[in-house]
Amino acid sequence: xxxxxxxxxxxEEKEELSHGCKELLSSLPTTNSWQHRLYQYQGFWYSEGFLxxxxxxxxxxxxxxxxxxxxxxxxxxxxxxxxLAFAIMNRGCYPYPQHPLLSNNPHKLVPFLEMDxxxxxxxxxxxxxxxxxxxxxxxxYTSLPQSIKDSNCRIIYLCRNPRDVxxxxxxxxxxxxxxxxxxxxxxxxxxxxxxxxxxRGPFWDHVLGYWKAxxxxxxxxxxxxxxxxxxxPLVLLKRLAEFIGxxxxxxxxxxxxxxxxxxxxxxxNLSNLDVNKTGKTHMGKDQYKFENTHFFRRGExxxxxxxxxxxxxxxxxxxxxxxxxxxxxxxPISI
Ligand code: A3P
Numbered sequence: 097x098x099x100x101x102x103x104x105x106x107x108e109e110k111e112e113l114s115h116g117c118k119e120l121l122s123s124l125p126t127t128n129s130w131q132h133r134l135y136q137y138q139g140f141w142y143s144e145g146f147l148x149x150x151x152x153x154x155x156x157x158x159x160x161x162x163x164x165x166x167x168x169x170x171x172x173x174x175x176x177x178x179x180l181a182f183a184i185m186n187r188g189c190y191p192y193p194q195h196p197l198l199s200n201n202p203h204k205l206v207p208f209l210e211m212d213x214x215x216x217x218x219x220x221x222x223x224x225x226x227x228x229x230x231x232x233x234x235x236x237y238t239s240l241p242q243s244i245k246d247s248n249c250r251i252i253y254l255c256r257n258p259r260d261v262x263x264x265x266x267x268x269x270x271x272x273x274x275x276x277x278x279x280x281x282x283x284x285x286x287x288x289x290x291x292x293x294x295x296r297g298p299f300w301d302h303v304l305g306y307w308k309a310x311x312x313x314x315x316x317x318x319x320x321x322x323x324x325x326x327x328x329p330l331v332l333l334k335r336l337a338e339f340i341g342x343x344x345x346x347x348x349x350x351x352x353x354x355x356x357x358x359x360x361x362x363x364x365n366l367s368n369l370d371v372n373k374t375g376k377t378h379m380g381k382d383q384y385k386f387e388n389t390h391f392f393r394r395g396e397x398x399x400x401x402x403x404x405x406x407x408x409x410x411x412x413x414x415x416x417x418x419x420x421x422x423x424x425x426x427x428p429i430s431i
Pocket of ligand 1: 168169173174175176260263264267364391393394395396399
């Protein structure tokens with residue numbers, strides 16, 4: 097055990113963390129229903145790695161006023177948002193053929209705070225990242241570290257209609273399942289999703305947390321949705337750049353920089369790059385290995401209508417209306 101004079105070694109840190117966490121994990125509600133074990137913590141469902149990282153962040157992360165955080169629920173378009181934000185912030189830094197997005201998956205360029213930095217480590221060195229620091233998270237708003245809420249750091253939240261999030265998640269989860277497990281049926285997955293049991297679900301509570309925060313402090317929390325980003329990419333790209341603090345100049349607009357960024361980050365371009373066709377992304381110290389190709393499926397609005405029955409759509413829409421409409425939040429489903 098470390099004393100107050102001696103900082104803990106990485107091994108001691110890991111042992112302390114795993115001891116404390118084992119106790120916590122064993123006290124939480126769990127389910128194996130999505131093929132991977134999920135834990136319910138502060139009202140939301142997590143896989144083990146993301147949960148331990150979230151708790152470590154809550155305990156130790158200190159936000160800076162100029163930090164930028166990209167927040168999403170899984171399958172809402174995280175990969176796209178990361179690419180766009182990275183391209184906006186780093187425009188003009190690289191000649192096009194050497195642009196990092198051409199040879200790196202966006203998740204490598206904008207790591208998850210709780211997964212890439214805080215899994216297996218209580219106090220990662222975040223000062224070496226440079227300034228402004230740029231992170232992503234799947235954590236619900238209510239479970240963000242207090243220092244994020246207290247600081248002036250900015251948050252961009254991207255949401256997506258629940259029908260498409262669900263179908264995207266169902267496909268992704270089946271691709272990610274251990275070889276020994278059979279696929280989860282659409283019907284079983286749907287019942288779980290509607291009951292709020294899904295990665296960082298309940299979906300509606302996740303969205304609502306950031307929606308309320310954006311209504312309270314629009315200068316701090318920008319709320320976007322996937323469907324509008326598809327429909328009006330130029331308008332929203334400009335707003336994103338303004339919010340991030342690096343608006344496009346008239347000259348950049350005239351030179352076609354915005355169109356270049358949209359093309360670079362488009363589903364068609366990213367999904368056809370070698371790195372995204374054959375590469376893998378490791379998260380949480382190799383705890384999770386994702387085939388990059390799994391982050392790119394159809395990239396469309398409304399693909400869920402190819403899978404969901406009319407009854408399923410009605411059920412999902414009813415829940416969405418009950419939970420969100422009174423807060424003025426609705427989803428454009430078609431474009
Ligand atoms: P679909 O499964 O509906 O195709 P996340 O990045 O949060 O994991 O979300 C994945 C979803 O975003 C997938 O949706 C994926 O195809 C889509 N996606 C990935 N990159 C995209 C891009 N550049 N533009 C639009 N959608 C994209």
